[in-house]
Amino acid sequence: MPTLPSPRERRRLREAMAMTERQVATAVGVTRRTVRSWETGRTTPVGRKREAYARLLAAYAAELDQKKRAKRERRPENSRTAPAKKPDTPSAEAPAPAPPPEPLTHNASLKDVLPGEPSPARRPTPSRKKPLNRRPVRTVEEDSRSRQSAQRRKEKAEALAGAAAAEAARLTPAQAFDELYAHASPSLVRQTYLLTGRRTLAQESVERAFQQAWHRWPEVTVDADPAGWVRGTAYDYATAPWHRFRRACRHPDPFTGERDGRALRRTLLDLPPMYRRTLLLHDGLGIGLPETAAETEATTTAATNRLLHAREAVVEQLPDLGDEAVLLERMRELATTVSAPAVATAPAVRLASERRAKFWTRVAIAVTVLIIGATAFTAVTAPARYEPTPAPGQRVGGVPAPKGPQKLDKQDLKLRDTLRAVPLNGPGRLLPRIP
Known part of the structure; x- marks a missing residue:
């Protein structure tokens, strides 16, 4: 069976090749929803879909590596033509290189990176014309030094990952699950309560997510972010639309805690569930846009639009949060300080998961036995040979075929009752008279 990269790497390769989900689905022969999943x-x-998908991703990776190698081969040629020594004093003929552009931080406005007119608050001020040489040309020594440092960082990261994997391998599955539960359940129940506004539903969602994680523990252990796997499952269960039919989940619980956070929590509950979830993941937890889009099963553009519309709706209700930095600070503070109910212990969650698995296994066995019994009963009681149905009656010599006793009408019934009421010896006019 061919090996596949991680889900995040699959998405990165597709976006690096500027391919859409529909194009990849057409190449593999599946639907767009399957590729997103x-x-x-x-x-x-x-099966065959895995082989086709693995070949497609391998082709993408090979093409990207080829582009990187071609770019590295062009760099030394440019560095040979560049002067080996920089001038000591700047002159008019060789203007000083401009500093590299400032990297985009997490607090930067999304409207600045999207196509279109930027927001009035972040509108760039007019500046002087920049020189053509924005950054100096790197020499061969600098290029080799940077590659060596990158290789050392990569080796260090691999060593740390190997140490973490070895440490995790020493733990039993139950101990690893207990550590994950102790680490992620308190913050996760606060986030789910902030997402739904219902304490009982938040507690139930987190416990159900960890029960499913224990049931599928081999899959969770190989995931790049086990806490994210549990978080996505809990959010999906908490925002399911069928909860509105439950009497306990029709109305949110009364707000408690600080009065400053009540208005923001009420505004969050007024947003659509997907907008609320995107805002909580990006602004409340500080997750990047690609990771937020992957967790909400949407494209990066759709996640960006949802985030912008959610921010506009919050600012419309709370004008004090018009500054993006203030909104980010309030969301992160609310996600870490909101009071939430306590969840059950890790052994209780594991026991509930095992009981649930046993129950559904017994139900499946019972249904299978019932189907087998019904099939056997039908096979035993079914006729062993074919019995043809009687042929319909036909007219023979103009005489209608006998069809059994006919139904009597009212007149026939009246005559029958009259005849039954007469004595057996008949009426008097039929008896002979003695002279």
Whole structure:
């Protein structure tokens, strides 16, 4: 069976090749929803689809590596033509290189990176014309030094990952699950309560997500972000539309805690569930846009639009949060300080998961036995040979075929009753008279 990269790497390769989900689905022979499910880690391809998908990703990776090698080969040629020594004093003929552009931080406005007119608050001020040489040409020594440092960082990261994997391998599955539960359940129940506004539903969602994680623990352990896997499952269960039919989940719980956070929490609950979830993931937890889009099973553009519309709706209700930095600070503070109910212990969650698995296994066995019994009963009681149905009656010599006793009408019934009421010896006019 061919090996596949991680779901995040699959998405990165597709976006690096500027391919859409529909194009990849057409190349593999599946639907767009299936490709999105593969990139989010919800499902894993099997059989021929897995082989086709692995070949496509391998081709993407090979083409990207080829482009990188070609770019590295062009760099030394440019560095040979560049002067080996920089001038000591700047002159008018060789203007000083401009500093590299400032990297985009997490607090930067999304409207500045999207196509279109930027927001008035972030509108760039007019500046002087920049020189053509924005950054100096790197020499061969600098290029080799940077590659060596990158290789050392990569080796260090691989060593740390190997140490973490070895440490995790020493733990039993129950101990690893207990550590994950102790680490992620308190913050996760606060986030789910902030997402739904209902304490009982938040507690139930987190416990159900960890029960499913224990049931599918081999899949969770190989995931790049086990806490994210549990978070996505809990959010999906908490925002399911069928909860509105439950009497306990029709209305949110009364707000408690600080009065400053009540208005923001009320505004969050007024947003659509997907907008609320995107705003909580990006602004409340500080997750990047690609990761937020993958967790919500949407494209990066759709996640960006949802985030912008959610921010506009919050600012419309709370003008004090018009500054993006203030909104980010309030969302992160609310996600870490909101009071939430306590959840059950890790052994209780594991026991509930095992009981649930046993129950559904017994139900499946009972249904299978019932189907087998019904099939056997039908096979035993069914006729062993074919019995043809009687042929319909036909007219013979103009005489209608006998069809059994006919139904009596009212007149016939009256005559029958009259005849039954007369004595057996008949009426008097039929008896002979003695002279």
